[in-house]
Amino acid sequence: MSSRAAIEEAIEWSACLRDESLLPSERHAFERWLDADPLNAQAWNAVQGQVQRVLMPAGETHARRVLQAPRPSRRHLLRGALAIAGMGVVTQVLRQPGMPLAEFSADLRTGTGERLNTQLADGSRLVLDAQSAVDIEMGTDVRRLSLRTGKIILDVSHDPRPFNILTTFGSVQANGTRLMVAAYESFTHVWALGPGVRISTRSNAQLALQPDQGARFNDLIERLAANRSGESTWQDGWLNVQDWSLGDVISALQPYRRGILRVSPNAARLRVSGVFSLDHSDRALAALAQTMPLRIQRYSDWWVSVDLA
Structure with a gap:
């Protein structure tokens, strides 16, 4: 599969997976698509990152309107929100980290x-x-x-x-x-x-x-x-933080999650200390929610939002 085809399919799946009426067979089909080719996983991550960069500055309300619209409209709104037309999305996303024009050719x-x-x-x-x-x-x-x-x-x-x-x-x-x-x-x-x-x-x-x-x-x-020395503890799959901002902790977890992990500006300023599993980031998020005044919302398995409770 070409890079352009993978990106176009990632956009289609982005619209599909945010449907509350998603069938189990559709989710299984998505998982098969994701595992079928490393290019598919790279395309998925790049598209989700682009969605986050474009939608989040426009505000939570606008993001929800786009992501929770009916599926046919959602696909159209996603493309509109990304300010794309025709193959414009391909050119933009291919330059994002994780895609062929950026890192695919790395040694x-x-x-x-x-x-x-x-x-x-x-x-x-x-x-x-x-x-x-x-x-x-x-x-x-x-x-x-x-x-x-x-x-x-x-x-x-x-x-x-x-x-x-x-x-x-x-x-x-x-x-x-x-x-x-x-x-x-x-x-x-x-x-x-x-x-x-x-x-x-x-x-x-x-x-x-x-x-x-x-x-x-x-x-x-x-x-x-x-207190930033814990930056180098990821080698064994753990993040050891002392008085970090929550925003920095969320950023460290993001490379270990498919999809989007968003933290609001207010929540991002909270200070965090602790040891968190990178390989089990859901556990890390649960531990944060148990010890801090946070609300974690999941719009799907691929979009998680962290905000103040």
């Missing part, structure tokens, strides 16, 4: 809820978080890894060749050490899990990190508070 990549642990040609050990993608280059004089999206933990082997991790906003150099690098839309996060980690930004700002130190950078570099 290594992971899907929703998937982590990958592998050894590189130089003996370094690489772990990819869910929905992550990297390119790898091992040359005579250099070792280079480009982080396209997501998060990695890297145990870098000792070698005369430098090891550079390239991101949108600059690079991180390491040799014979361990570190975590996370690519976000507006910045990159780095945690030094061993000695000898150095950041260089596009504007030539530089910072050397000591073990257990972290930093956020784009053109500038800002040290991260110690």
